Amino acid sequence: MAINIQMPALSPTMEEGTLSKWLVKEGDTVSSGDLLAEIETDKATMEFEAVDEGVVGKILVAEGTDNVKVGTVIAVLVEEGEEVPSGDAPAAAKPAPKADAAPEKKPEAASAPKPEPEVAKSTAAPAAASSGDRVKASPLARRIATNSGIDLAAVSGTGPNGRIVKADLEGVKPGSTAPKPAASPSAAPAASASAAPAPVAATAQDFGIPHEVEKLSNMRKTIARRLTESKQQVPHIYLTVDVRLDALLMLRGELNKALESRGVKLSVNDLLIKALAKALIAVPKCNVQFAGDQLLKFSRADISVAVSIEGGLITPIITDAGAKSVSAISTAMKDLATRAKEGKLKPEEFTGGTASLSNMGMMGIKQFEAVINPPQAMIMAIGAGEKRPYVIDDALGIATVMSATGSFDHRAIDGADGAELMKVFKELIEAPLGLVA
Structure with a gap:
């Protein structure tokens, strides 16, 4: 069967x-x-x-x-x-039609003969428009040709596949190949208003700039749609703190020596995941999601971690990161990141999460504001740790400092609550024994 x-x-x-x-x-x-x-x-x-x-x-x-x-x-x-x-x-056998596919012609369109258009009886200007329809030209070039009375059929294109671009019309005298019919002064405003084409945004190809066209993947389409919706629909509030890393780096070195025999090597990011999770548990008003006329309050912190992969970004989740040891977080994160880059994550491993962490410090980015990943209500953006002048015990010294910026959904999280989360996050990193206690 x-x-x-x-x-x-x-x-x-x-x-x-x-x-x-x-x-x-x-x-x-x-x-x-x-x-x-x-x-x-x-x-x-x-x-x-x-x-x-x-x-x-x-x-x-x-x-x-x-x-x-x-x-x-x-x-x-x-x-x-x-x-x-x-x-x-x-x-x-019929696959789903592509979004940009042309609609099929209706049968009645072929059976019902169309009357010959009246414009065929007119003179030069309509002929220019007609000839323009038979040649390849960018929208900007067509608009210039229409407004200037230039016959596109008499112009050689230098764009891709002979496409006529704006540069090809430079030097062509307006009206020289297709003069516009004279109009009475009283009729001029009406004629120009009715003939003016809808404005078309100029793109790089309109100016003959060498380029190639790359089709968007489903992932890139989804990223574009979701982040546009986030910036349009979610009122972002940004809060930044400078965090001293010296104690955390010292603790990381000691932990890595102790874990060496187990083949575990902690990254700074592993400790930051733990710090964000513990901060969310300590400030539960930030471990929430906005859901229309409801507010979802979570009792554990599942941290989505941004991982760059070919063609986009994916956020594998460290489940219940606040209750996991830093070594368990490190092991899980390495496994998730590897499988994310291989495209082998299971849906439940990248769907959900109560908050996100995005670290661009390894690329030398000092500070940035991340876009919230709906339906989550916050994301922590981590900048590079660098040597900076820093006041230590009322004296100016040198310390390793990073900037961390929290983006919060102001519908769900008040500024004071967001500030409290940033304060706890900073304290956990600057006194990091609390991360392993």
């Missing part, structure tokens, strides 16, 4: 995905647990396993197909010697 293999939902937010690559071909025998395909979701590229066993009878969605809706039949599994039922393929 034939079994339909459907596009799976590989994350709670997944509605559609890209079938990046088939790992089997028609005629292959598969068993439960065998890898069938690589699917790009809104979060990462993940492997899809077979649930049933059988022979791949028909692949209905080609690899590389975008916007395949969850539930779409992508292949048919049959028993050895069984043929694919003829009714299966036609129903599922």
Whole structure:
């Protein structure tokens, strides 16, 4: 009996995905647990396993197909010697249409003859517009040509694939190839108003700048959408503190000596994850999420840690980081970061979290303001630790100092509560024995 293999939902937010690559071909025998395909979701590229066993009878969605809706039949599994039922393929062979695909023409459009347009009887200016439709030109070049009465058919393009760009129109005399018809003074304002095209934003390609076009991945589309929504809908408040790191660095060195026999090496980031988690537990008013007419208050701190991967960013989660030892956090973080870069995280390992931490200090960034990752209500941005002049015991000295900036959702967290969290975070780092107590 034939079994339909459907596009799976590989994350709670997944509605559609890209079938990046088939790992089997028609005629292959598969068993439960065998890898069938690589699917790009809104979060990462993940492997899809077979649930049933059988022979791949028909692949209905080609690899590389975008916007395949969850539930779409992508292949048919049959028993050895069984043929694919003829009714299966036609129903599922159509992959989800691409978002930028042109709409199909309606049948009635072909049957209903269109009257010949009146503009065909007019003279030079309409002819120029008509010829412009048959050549490749940037929106900006078309607008300049329309306003200046230039016949684009008489202009050679220097852009990609012969595309006419703004630079190609320089030196062409306005009206020389397609003069505008004379208009009476009284009619001029109305004519110019009706003929003026909608403004088009100029891009690099409009100016003939060498470039290449790269298609956005599902992850990049999701990042663009979610961060735009965050900045538009979440009222951010930013609070920055300077934190002295000398005691933390000394403790890290001592811990690493003690953990060397176990093959564990702590990073500064591991200790910062622990500090943020303990600060959130100590200031529970910041361990919350805004949910419309409700406020969600969490009893544990799950820290999402920003990890840069090819094509974007993903935030694997250290669950209950406040209760974990720093060595356990270090081991978990290394494993999560490695699998994140390989695209092998499970949905539950990067979905959720009560707050986030983003560290750009290793790249020399002194201080930055991170964008909140909804529905979370705060994110901690960590800058580089550097030697700075610092007042120690009422005397000017040199200390290793970093700047940390908390971004808070002001709908859920008041400024005073955010300030309290930053104060506790600073204290835990400057007196770090509390992190291992």
